[in-house]
Amino acid sequence: MDELEFRRRLFADPNDTEVIDHAIDNPEQQSLVDELQDFDAQLKSALQVEVPAGLADRILVQQQEDQASNVIPLAWYRKYDKPFATAASMVLAVGIYFMSATSAPLQAGEHALEHVYYEVNALERSQEVALQVVNEKLAMLGGQFDSLPGKVTYATFCNFKGQKSLHLVFQSEHGPMTVFIVPAQGNEYKHNDSHFNDERFAGMIGNGQKADTILVADIGTPIEDYHNEVSGALRWL
Known part of the structure; x- marks a missing residue:
């Protein structure tokens, strides 16, 4: 098994x-195996949060009541003890995120903001x-950075x-600025506009032959300049 096949199969x-x-006698490959297995375990753990009995029914009933009254009341789960409220919040947050990650087509900008x-x-890591x-990870997508316009503090x-x-x-x-490198093959999202924003963040999408480069930063940041730097430093192997 050559290095390219190893990385492709491990990534899959x-x-x-x-x-x-194959990686047992290779410390570098073993490190990649451990990292991807940890990430896989985190995803599975997030999806295994215990859902309180009747949660789905209560959410549907609450939504119907809210729509009928056009009033946004205190979330029902906050009426209970703190541990239960926290667990319910986690269930809702994780559920919403993963449903958005796999459901119907979504604008790429909207999804990037949700992900951030x-x-x-x-953003708080130092x-x-x-x-x-970074390049060891990016190599698994077939790319490499010559440089980045700032100290990298998060890479996963x-x-x-x-x-x-x-x-x-x-x-x-x-x-802090967020960059997503999204392989072009298999993309299921739409991007009608290269720029997007909300009240806090602005973003820009650059379409490439092998991957899209998506940059998200605080409102007011010269995002096009940074996006050009990042895209210009990205090479494909």
């Missing part, structure tokens, strides 16, 4: 026994991730609308 299935056996908010704590580590694989992608955060003079 972190629990492929042949791939795992879902992992908003990543420990540097070496460019070499993610599910971007059903597509395994690379999620990066780097620190700039204008604050």
Whole structure:
């Protein structure tokens, strides 16, 4: 099994026994196996949050009542003890996120914003991730960065609308910026406009032959300049 086949098979299935056996005597490959297995386990764990009995029925009833009255009341689950309210909040957040990641077509900008908010704590990280580590991950998508316009503080694989992608955060003079590298093959989202924003963040989508590059930053950031830097430093192997 050559390096390219190893990476492709590992990326497709972190629990492929042949791939795992192949990496036993190679520390670098074993590190990639461990990382992707951890990520896979985190996804499974998030989906295994215990749902309180009757939760779905109560949500449907509450939605019907809200629509009838056009009043937004205090969330029903906040009426209960804190542990239960916290668990219910987690169930709803995780459920909404993963449904949006696999459901009907969604604008790429909308999904990018949802993803940033879902992992908003990543923006607060300060420990540097070496460019070499970033490129080891990016190589699994067939790419490489010559440089990035700031210190990378977050680098992990993610599910971007059903597509395994690379999620990066780097620190700039204008604050933390999020970059998604989304392989073009298999994209299930739509992008009618290259620019998008909400009250807090603005973003830009660059379409490439092999991947889309999506940059999200605080409102007021010269996002086109940074996007051009990131796209210009991305090479495909």
